[in-house]
Amino acid sequence: MRIRHSILTFILLLSAFTAAHSQSANDHIFPAMAVAKPYIDFDSKGFIIQGKRTFIVSAGLEYARIPHELWYDRLLRIKRAGFNCIEIYTIWNFHEEQEGKFNFTGDHDLGKFLDIVKQLGLYAIVRVGPYYCAEWDNGGYPIWLKFKKGLRVREDNKPFEQYVDRFFDHLLPVVFKRQINDGGAVILVQLENEHPNGWGTIMSDGYFKRLQSKALQMGMQVPYFFSGLHHASDPAGDGKLDDDKRPNPWFSTEFWAVWYSQYGAKPGDAGLYDRRTWKIIAHGGNGYNYYMVHGGSNFGYTNNDEDAASYDYGTAIGQAGDLRTIYYTFKRAAWFSRSFQDVLENSTNGSAAYKSITADTTLKISARTSPAGDLIFLDNPGTSKISTALNISGAEELLAGKKISVQPKEIYPLVHNYKINDEVTLNWAFSRVFAIVKQDNTTTIIVDAEAGDQLLLRFNTKAKASSTFAAIKVANDHVVIDEKMPFTGETPVEYGFSTGSQTIRVLAMNRALTDKTWITEVSGKNYIITGLNYVGESVVKNGQFTIATETPLMQRAAQKGILYTDKKGLVFNLNMQKSNQQQVINLSNWQYKNAAINSVSTVNTSTWLKSKNPQPMGADADVTADAWYRTAVNIPSNGKYTLQVKGGGRGQAFIDGKPLAKWKLNDNELSFDLKKGKHTLAVFTAHDGRDKLAAYLGPIDEVDSKGLFGTALIKKGGPFITELGDWYFAKAVEKDDVKQGPPAFDTSVYKKYKIGADVFDLKEGYAWFHTTIPQQPAGTSKITVLFKSVDENATVFINGKQVAHHDGWNQPFEVDITDAEALKHPINLTLFIENYSNEGGIDQPIKINAIGDATAITGWQLKGGPGDAMSIQGWAKLNAAKQMKNAPAFYRTTFSVPQVTGNTFIWRFDPASLGHGSVWVNGHNLGRYPEKLDMKSLYIPECWLKSGLNQLVVYDEDGSNINKTRIVAEEVAGRIIKEISIPLN
Template identity: 60%
Template sequence: MSKRLYLVLAIVLSVFNIKAVYSQAINDHMFAASAAAKPFIDFDSKGILVNGKRTFIVSAGLEYARVPRELWYDRLLRIKRAGFNCVEIYTIWNFHEAQEGKFDFTGDHNLGAFLDLTNKLGLYAIVRVGPYYCAEWDSGGYPIWLKFKTGLRVREHNAPFEKYVDRFFDHLLPIVFNRQINRGGPVIMVQLENEHNNGWGTVIPDGYFKHLQTKALHMGLQVPYFFSGLHHATDPAINGNFNDPKRPNPWFSTEFWSVWYSQYGAKAGDDSLYDRRTWKIIANGGNGYNYYMAHGGTNFGYTNNDEDAASYDYGAAIGQAGDIRPVYHVFKRAAWFARSFQDVLENSTNDSITYRNLVADTTVKITARKSPDGDIVFIDNPGKKALPVRLQGMDGTLLLNPGEIYPLVHHFNITPFVMLNWAYTRIFAIVKQDNTTTLIADAEPGSPLSLQFSTKGNVTAVTQSSLLKINGNQVNLTGLAPVSNKPSAYSFRTGNHTIRILVMSRSQTDHTWIADYKGQTYIVSGAAYTGDVVVMGKNISITTEQPLTAQTTADTWLYTDKEAVLLNKNNSAGTQQPAGLALSKWEYKTGAGAADKNAATNNWLKSKFPLQMGADGDITADAWYRTNLHISKTGKYTLQAKGGGRARAYIDGNPAATWQLSAGEITLNIKKGKHTLAVFTAHDGRDKLAAYVGPINNVDRKGIYGAVYLKKGGPYLSNVNNWYYSKASNRDALKNGAPRFDTVSFKKYKIGADAFNLKQGFGWFTTLIPKLATGTSKVTLSFKSVDENATVFVNGQQVKRHEGWNIPFEITISDTAVLKRPIRITLFIENYSNEGGIDQPISLNTIGNAATVSGWAMQGGPGKLNQTIGWQKLSAQSRIATGPCFYRSAFITNLVAGQTLIWRVDPKNLGHGSIWVNGHNLGRYPEKIAVTGLYIPECWLNKGGNQLVIYDEDGKQPTAVRVIAEPAAGRVKHILSSEIK
């Protein structure tokens, strides 16, 4: 098992409530802001201060690189409407410097514009500048050209690497640092590096980290910063032990994994699962968190890694197409509560012992936070069944849902003249509206309603209700929550200030939105979603939204500081979206012209042996290779070539074979004479290089590369199996050499298994290669990866020392005496973190002394996509050459104002490839998660005609391809308006 899987493993472990093993568990500290920035962003051991005010940071992870610029505003506003006050982003290197020295910060790549828009919307930003990102992104964000720099080693103190990082940072960091909060921008924190093996928090383990720090500070970093991240996990709170007296800074999670990248859409239970995990953070003294991801987006073009394709939906709160999922409302509820009581949560200590007797039921867990501004008591039902709970001092019984953490507020000053003594009813939010403060209470009809206030000065009831009782300076709202199809309002006044209480059911708070316009705050209740709010004089205009499939909308109420206004009652039927769009007749054009015997290669990259994909600067997932063969005798030949991805060979323009390049060889029937060999290669995404440190020139190479051999006969490659394992006590066991094999100390071992139980360890791995065929002159053993250091022995003699996991290496045996007998291969493996062992297959190559095939040319890319010549009508009689092929068609969309119809291209019955709509690359197919079709961003569609182009690398015909609807993600907008006081 390779360490590239350690993040996936960590999430599995955390599902079983086992703490993931990370370096950041040792240090989750932050570097303090500079003196110039401290008045704007600062922290102490209890919380975060923004502009001098205690601020709970509720952050939404999204990547501007996965969203077209035209949709940035829409996605950011959805984030804001969910109560988030911050976004967290990566500034992915190969998104901005795909071609060496060519920096792109324009259009969809305009980071400055994205941060400015974030600021305009009143959101903060946490910027993770890298230079490594992970993110299930191509090469973890490294530009492909880095692979070809001599002596370069990533993520360590290495001059070549730091040279190119510095050059990138020279362009990137001014964009970020000029937008720090103390300079009027949204940036409140910066992360250097990401998920490194060694340096998290404030740990500076080596010169590389020191270099990053020095560079950033020299270029003007002033806000708080940290290395790698803080508390990454699917359940960051674990058991809630945040009360570390040694921590000099607040507790924050930069990656709270909300759902996972293997999922499309919502699944049952997501909302309750992540609801509990979020409230665990709040209840145990956490000071903020960032959901990774709140909106996943799309891997456009060739940006996906080998674990995904076009969709990066993540099962997120905001879907790939902008639709809202049930978990969105869970996040919204927690966000508004945390922000409403941030004065408590950002300046509190654990005071659970004071309230330990509040509930008699011992199955209920009590956690409390105490602060100068009040207390919050959290009642936790950890069980899987609903639990009735009776509280001291409250009439009636609370019913806690399975896994629910229920907050009670005590002694909280709403205004200088009004204290909330006890809120036994859950508070959704507290909203300041000039001389009105609105409390939104979350209570199901018929459930106990109990809010107890004390006031200073005279108090009068504004609302006459038997539930609202005033006795001197005591105000109580008690009884049973009423049944109502709109929020129930209760108000009282002290002096010139009004306290308004809106009591809502859970479904009503789901449809309640807190919006602002030019310093005024408005509450909108009843709409499935509320977008823009615009006020012109006494007229207010509000954009609301309902799901496309909804048949009616509810009454929508507006609450200003002075009044409640019924905005609209709309009984219009939902829009019907056609199931699909008609495609024009298909045309096709061969993509295999480079296989032709006489194809020109004047502009191709020439080399003695083939070079891995990207050597010519191409960043796509496709490449062609060509050479000449001189065959002395007709027959079956074995061609051996190292490579990664898929391949298709042509001899003299004729299809000859297809294979997975990882297999290492193919057999070809070749006639005597001179021939042209062309090889088309493609891959489905590069490794994200999680936790990888070292050279990347030989890691996850794609295409074909290195010496190529051709020999009559074969095949000559086989896997080395039948391995055994014996544990070693420590590294000193290596000093005694390879032990003798026996079946007592050695036990069967399966390649890929973790031999060390996720811990540091040492062990012997051995197998016996049977006697080889007579005349074998040389054999080569190829190790794709061992985890992590290995010493290799042949018949007890040490022959190789190798360090580093996920780095291929070989040993060659040419001793005639050794080759005449069975060969004992023994490995001593040292594992220093996480899982370890032989994590990938080991192959035995008996081709021996074979002729090399030299004189290669290569050209990356799928060819001339936009070339107008060469297209032909596709029909049942069309004779299409085997291999990659372009197809094009057209469709018509009738775009209607106020409608967001979501369309996808379903590549049904196709092989592997890419899709373009109106020149925009939608990404790679086939998808690797359960989603049908590639999302077409609505901003990329034309009213009327639209062009669809497909490049299928396998040459499969598009007769079953359709443009299909996704009505569940569609929306209809309504603009509601009214006069207000």
């Protein structure tokens, strides 16, 4: 797979990568150790947890992206949506930001997080790395790893493995202490992540064996696997999930739900991912993990180069904890799959037996059959509703004159011969079942139907049943509910019957009400609550059922609810005092502090890192996105000069403390005017996140380095770097064509080529690429051809002669041309490119550097970081006349937020008119701006705000105007909260 900056391209490439990789890898899972098997086990048909067939409905989130004060809240929201599991990364640089200094406290307290997971009755899948991806800075690798000699990541490399071992020595005991067989939540462990060479149980080299042996040595006892299982935005694909050769369940560890390029939901998202989820359920999947269910925030400097502070992901639970439409979509599929998990975790493909139940060929039929019963799925892939009669042997009388309506894109489940208890079997459910809830001797079946839909259920009973409901038809050995769904509004339609010691209750409600229906367990008993927008914490004490309720600020506050115990439904009214959130808090009384003092000649640099040549950001152990470089230059005469140095990110040069010019460091050169004499050259550098290094193996010392690095040169004149254009290409037949040298350039053979274009149609192949380097000025002794990325292997020819070969894409390399005779004329530059997967060609523009002989600038000093944002020294009232223009600046003020009891107001910082930088509220770093999503303001977690004055500090790297910034409300995410108690007697 290639590393690209285009999000759409990344999606396509990763999909292609996982599809291609699955042919050579597998989705197998290593079994549990004997001591753990009674607690977590599996066979080819499903997972078995604590002796019960269990469908794993998992929610992806990262504790690293959530303040620890909000962990319980976010996990409870996940549980309320029917999830029984969470999946997390244990990101390396989050726990070992500084080499050898491990942090497992506060927001980093993984143990506490997993304990809360257990407290809520959820399971955990833990992905321990050491690589993560996750749109996280450097893919989760600590920056200090870049400066370890001989280190190659994700390979059988001793330096890398020794640091992995040390990290695992601290990390794995936290995880393994909480395995399910030791009373914890952890049921599965993933070693590595999305490695090109090892998924499932594939161990392609010693690196994987090292990870395995280390984890087992440290006490891993639950099942585990490498890299992941079935990553895709539509994991079920064409629905062929059954595999007789698979020794374990089918599971997707990354079902991509929406995408990280999005804030909030788009129209159609809920329906799209609803269908993709039901495809898994209908075709034999045994579980799935949505990546993500709650995205959260990239606090501090944790974002990669594709995002900023927000990692909302557009998914079910918003960055600020609000519930989106897709939340209820996830909830519906979760409760159904868990209700019928003893079927779905022990089934075979039963489609053949039911292929003729409808004459409508536009409906696709699939089925799962098991000892516990059958599930049949009517799939309407079209865009129009289909109403169809069903032809089922033995149910002709029940179905006579009736039709089932399947909505566009819906996968509609039917239930057959499902054993509810020893007294009752659900012979047929032709209405949609939302959930089945066991409540002591009562079993409640919640069905979903709109007004006018057919309610049609038949129960077989061991003995004759009794019922007080007129709509229920009771016979000696069966019970039937057969009527049109009446208009229900906010109240379910209730049916019920008893037989033997068992009671069956059916609650029929429309979809709007199932969205407001919650299943909660308190002290081992299940309760059902309908009519509320959200149910949080619940407790039973002194005969009272007390719940924390919540409704969005923008919705009607009055609600009518019903609490269903095992015996009755208790009606209650909930009247919330509706509250309007103030929309804007204007900011004033700003203070300013110069953040460019490191540019002046008199600054004390005794603690700075000193080196001959500039070192990349992070060489001094700083982990921020900012750094200063300083050196001295002696200019022989007035004039225009060009500075050349490799770099990554953004830069601003200062001469003797005065701003000189800004440039993109990746351009590697800057031209400016200088006066004769000795000067202090200071360069401020910043970046917007490092690459996540997806699928990258090998050395990381020079991959996506930031700041300045390598040899620095200065020369009068310039600029000296120019981009080569006018490219052509011609297809080659085979790899050995390179031995014959490039074919003569002829436009009848060579076709025009645009940099970045794929000439291989996403397939393996070979091609020639040609351009002409213009004749250089007289006296030029050397030019260097700069290759930033060639996809993927390249052989370089100068005037038909091979001069270099390079293997690997996304890796810069250079070729010098020093032949004096050749430099007197235009030069033919030809590349032979070998492509082995996906697209190929010349990834990035190829440039030439004609600086030749130049003066090296040595004696560099480095200091990372913006400075102490919380320092009380150096502040003054903002005065534009005293502020240094076009230079980094600190700004500070205070603000107050309204405090209304029972409300959660959501506030965000709007960096309007600012450039690039970071924001702190009460000492907490909100993350980087500008945002790259539709939401441009930065979320301020409510737990970080306080009554009275709150301090706001902004570090703007561009020194932009601060006066247009504001604190703004995200009213759609605000909530009204109220506690209500309902007598149970």
